[in-house]
Amino acid sequence: MTVALAISNLQKTYRSGLVALKGIDLEVEQGDFFALLGRNGAGKSTVIGIICSLVNKSAGTVAVFDADIDRNFALAKSYLGVVPQEFNFSIFETPRQIVCNQAGYYGIDRKLAAQRAKRYLSQLGLWEKRYQITQTLSGGMKRRLMIARALMHQPRLLILDEPTAGVDIEIRRSMWDYLTRINDSGTTIILTTHYLEEAESLCRNVAIIDQGQLVENTSTGALLEKLKQETYVLDLAEPLDQLPDEHPAGWRLKNPATLEVDMPKGSDVNRIFAQLDRHNIVVRGMRNKTNRLERLFLEMVDEGRPA
Amino acid sequence: MNWRGIRIAYTTILFKEVTRFMRIWQQTLIPPVVTTSLYFVIFGNLIGPRIGTMDGYRYIDFIVPGLILMSVITNAYANVSSSFFSAKFQRSIEEIQVSPAPNSIILLGYVSGGVVRAILVGLIVTAVSLFFSKLSVHSYWVMASVIVLTAVLFSLGGFLNGVFAKKFDDVAIVPTFVLTPLTYLGGIFYSIKLLPEFWQAASHINPILYMINAFRYGFLGITDIHLGASYAIILLFTVALFLINLKLLDNGFGIRE
Numbered sequence: 001m002t003v004a005l006a007i008s009n010l011q012k013t014y015r016s017g018l019v020a021l022k023g024i025d026l027e028v029e030q031g032d033f034f035a036l037l038g039r040n041g042a043g044k045s046t047v048i049g050i051i052c053s054l055v056n057k058s059a060g061t062v063a064v065f066d067a068d069i070d071r072n073f074a075l076a077k078s079y080l081g082v083v084p085q086e087f088n089f090s091i092f093e094t095p096r097q098i099v100c101n102q103a104g105y106y107g108i109d110r111k112l113a114a115q116r117a118k119r120y121l122s123q124l125g126l127w128e129k130r131y132q133i134t135q136t137l138s139g140g141m142k143r144r145l146m147i148a149r150a151l152m153h154q155p156r157l158l159i160l161d162e163p164t165a166g167v168d169i170e171i172r173r174s175m176w177d178y179l180t181r182i183n184d185s186g187t188t189i190i191l192t193t194h195y196l197e198e199a200e201s202l203c204r205n206v207a208i209i210d211q212g213q214l215v216e217n218t219s220t221g222a223l224l225e226k227l228k229q230e231t232y233v234l235d236l237a238e239p240l241d242q243l244p245d246e247h248p249a250g251w252r253l254k255n256p257a258t259l260e261v262d263m264p265k266g267s268d269v270n271r272i273f274a275q276l277d278r279h280n281i282v283v284r285g286m287r288n289k290t291n292r293l294e295r296l297f298l299e300m301v302d303e304g305r306p307a
Numbered sequence: 308m309n310w311r312g313i314r315i316a317y318t319t320i321l322f323k324e325v326t327r328f329m330r331i332w333q334q335t336l337i338p339p340v341v342t343t344s345l346y347f348v349i350f351g352n353l354i355g356p357r358i359g360t361m362d363g364y365r366y367i368d369f370i371v372p373g374l375i376l377m378s379v380i381t382n383a384y385a386n387v388s389s390s391f392f393s394a395k396f397q398r399s400i401e402e403i404q405v406s407p408a409p410n411s412i413i414l415l416g417y418v419s420g421g422v423v424r425a426i427l428v429g430l431i432v433t434a435v436s437l438f439f440s441k442l443s444v445h446s447y448w449v450m451a452s453v454i455v456l457t458a459v460l461f462s463l464g465g466f467l468n469g470v471f472a473k474k475f476d477d478v479a480i481v482p483t484f485v486l487t488p489l490t491y492l493g494g495i496f497y498s499i500k501l502l503p504e505f506w507q508a509a510s511h512i513n514p515i516l517y518m519i520n521a522f523r524y525g526f527l528g529i530t531d532i533h534l535g536a537s538y539a540i541i542l543l544f545t546v547a548l549f550l551i552n553l554k555l556l557d558n559g560f561g562i563r564e
Contacts, residue, residue, distance in 0.1 A: 014564065052405045055564045074308045074407035082405050088398035092330065097323075098402075104319025105406035107312020149402070 002030040002065070004157045004188040005051070010060035012046050012212075020046040022212040023060070028190060028205070030065075030156075033183045035199035035220070036192045037297060038209040044192045045085060047209070048161050052082045064157055078106065081155030083146045085162045085192075091135035095126050098134065099149050106153035113152065120148040124178065140167040144175065157188045164198060176202055196297055200224075208300055215300055231289040232272065234259045237282035244279040260289070308407045316408040317416050324420025328386055335386070336428060339378040343432045346374050347439040350496065362498050362529050371436045372523040373495030378432045379454055380490060380515065381482065383425035383461035384468070387417050388478045391469030400562055410556040414466065414549070421462030422455065429454055442526065449534070450525030456541045457518045463548035470552065470561045489515045499531045514540055 005028040012021040020043050028034045038044045049055030051062055053069065062069045067076035089098045096117055103113035121127045124144040129137060134145065143163060150158060160179070164172040172195075180202065183189050193199055199206060199220070206223050208216040216223065229250075239256035250262035259281070261272055276283060308316070328335040351367030361369040394400040403413055436442060444450060464481075472478050493515030499507050510516050511532075521537035524530040530537070555561070 049564065053563070054401055054404055056559055074409070077405060077407040078308070080405065084398075084401065086398065088401045090327075090394075090397055090399045092327075097326070101319055101323050102402055102406070104322075105316050105403050105408050107308050107315045107407070109315055 003063075004028050004030045004032065004065060005190065006061075006063045006066075007047070007051075008061045010047065010050065010062065011058045012043075012050065012055065013058045020212055021050075021058075021060075024209070024212075024214055026207060026214065026217065028157075028188060030188050031183075031186060032188055032205055033180075033203045034188075034190045035203035035206045036190060036209060037196065037199060037206060038192075042209045043212045044209055045161060048082070048084075048159055048190075048192065051159065052080060053077065078153065079156045081150035081153065081158040083143075083150045083158070083160040083163050085165065087142050087146070089134060089145070089149070092133055094131050094133055095121055095137070095145050095148070096130040098145065099152050102149045103152040108153060116152050116154075117148075120151050124148045125174075140171040143167055144171075147175070147178070151182070155187065157190070158182065159190045161192050162194060163191070164193065164195060172198070208297060210300075229262050229264050232261045232263065232269070233287050233289050234261060234272075234276075234283045235285040237284045240281065244281075247279065248275055308409070312407075313409065313412055316406070317412045317419075320403065320408075320413065320416025321419045321423070324386075324390060324417060325423055327390060328420070328424045335382070335424060336431065339382060339428045340431055340435055343374050343378055344435055346370070347436060351439050362500075362527075364527055364529070365440075367440045368442075368527065369498075369523075370496055371440045371442065372526045373493075373519045375429050375432050375436065376454070376457060376519055376522045377490050377495055379425040379429040379458050380461045380486065380518075382428045383421045383458040384465040384482060384486060386424045387421035387462045387465030388468040388472065388481075389465075390420065391417055391466055392472045392475070392478050395469070395472075395562060396475075404562060411553055414552050414556060417466055418459060418462040421465055422458040425458035425462070426454065429458075444526055445528035446525050448525075449521060453518060453522045453525055453537070453541070456538075456545060457522070460518075460541055460545045460548065463545060463552055466552050467548060467555075470555050472561075489513050492516075493519045494531065495519055514544055517541065 005026070007024055007026040010021050010024040010026075011019075013019050024043075024047060026047075036044050036047065046055055050057045051064070051069070053073065062076075064076040064079045067079065069076045093101075099117045099121065100110065100113045103116060104110070108116070117130070118127065121130055124147060126141060126144055126148060129141060134142060137145065143166075147160070147163065150160075163179075164175055167175070176198065179189060179191075183202075191199065191203060203220055206216070206218065206220050207214055233254075236257050236259055240253060240259070241256060243251055243253050248261075252260045252262075254260055263269070263272065273283070347367065350370060355366035355370075358366045360366065391400070394403075433442070468478060468481050492510065493513050494510070499510045499516065502510065517532050517537040517540040520530040520532040521534055521541070524534060524537075
């Protein structure tokens with residue numbers, strides 16, 4: 001097994017005295033699509049900042065494909081591509097200038113940079129905008145530009161810090177498809193996101209960080225196994241004004257046409273239909289509510305908090 | 308990163324810097340021309356004939372080297388301080404920070420951008436001065452070496468300012484309250500021999516005096532300061548500023564949390 005990222009006892013205390021990381025140990029395998037989850041201020045961006053040399057660490061070690069970021073920083077950086085949370089390019093430059101310059105910082109000559117610029121800007125739907133100053137681009141275009149920029153030196157490990165924040169659903173889906181293709185081609189991806197369905201859909205492994213500590217580090221499947229209950233969404237054939245008397249616990253009428261039912265994980269789903277039958281409620285469709293990881297995430301980070 | 312990669316990284320930063328100041332040429336190249344033209348007209352043509360000669364030269368011929376060097380100093384400093392601070396402010400400096408480009412190359416790239424702008428402005432101002440003065444060159448080597456070294460020195464100074472600056476006002480404070488007074492008191496408009504003895508001695512603590520005199524020597528062959536002392540001071544400050552800036556970059560001062 002080749003380890004793409006190895007973090008050992010990573011600690012960070014800011015000058016203000018804020019302890020952001022309290023000793024994180026983490027390994028990400030080559031080829032993985034890995035989610036790093038946590039609330040705002042949990043320490044995710046600090047971890048990423050340290051990996052990318054944007055934040056000084058207080059203690060610990062970080063290695064990217066065995067290259068230590070302190071002892072062999074040039075090699076470690078050459079393996080890394082970063083898509084930060086906030087826009088960090090000159091708003092007066094064009095997408096083509098931005099991606100070609102980025103290639104230049106990695107020692108890639110202009111000719112090869114121009115070829116890659118065409119490839120990545122085209123793949124991300126920005127080629128037509130290549131000579132337009134970035135100030136005039138939409139938020140979604142700016143996000144995609146940062147992905148194109150991070151890919152210019154063809155990194156082995158791509159780190160994305162909330163890459164789809166603030167973009168519409170259509171663009172978000174197209175970005176998911178693109179990132180999946182990048183991952184399928186062999187690039188290891190680490191993703192932080194607040195959209196937990198994004199992590200559930202894309203990532204094979206998940207770590208949850210809370211108050212500067214890892215509270216979970218496992219596969220997405222194993223994590224979802226820990227879910228204590230599941231919620232089913234039922235589309236009703238006939239509108240229902242109110243829930244019947246003596247309805248089972250865990251039933252919620254979201255609107256006259258939609259009923260949500262909570263069930264202990266692993267229990268017999270036929271029981272729901274028997275209960276519905278008893279109250280003469282006819283169901284036209286049924287689906288699992290998708291934000292399972294979100295519920296689990298909240299359960300896990302709440303466990304560690306004072307009541 | 309191999310040498311070829313390092314060269315490409317350096318030229319990329321330099322190219323980006325030159326593109327930046329050329330994009331806003333109305334703000335970077337034109338103002339120094341307007342300002343120095345006014346100096347030439349007012350001090351050279353209107354007041355100069357009433358002053359007569361200075362060290363045996365027409366007053367306009369005496370002040371031209373200082374005015375050229377003043378524009379070089381101002382533009383070298385302003386280019387790097389504002390560019391590096393803007394990169395910090397917009398966080399576009401992170402583009403370079405995450406790359407394997409060594410800090411020394413980042414520093415050299417920014418400084419070279421300042422040097423290119425300063426020399427370009429110096430050439431334009433020199434061309435404008437030909438309308439007012441018959442320029443003669445005593446030593447091309449001295450003239451060229453002093454202008455390049457001065458541009459390097461003040462580009463490094465601008466970089467230091469950019470590293471420490473936390474807001475746009477911080478970029479303007481040093482040029483307004485330090486650089487401009489030192490430049491005016493550095494002998495652009497007069498020979499320090501005209502000053503009382505105490506102020507002559509006091510003038511020697513102003514490093515800009517050494518540069519202006521060495522540059523004037525390149526044109527006119529006259530100087531109030533020994534040429535060797537001028538080069539020594541310029542080189543000393545250049546090396547010191549380079550090492551300080553490099554150390555700050557290595558520590559991530561102002562750019563890494």
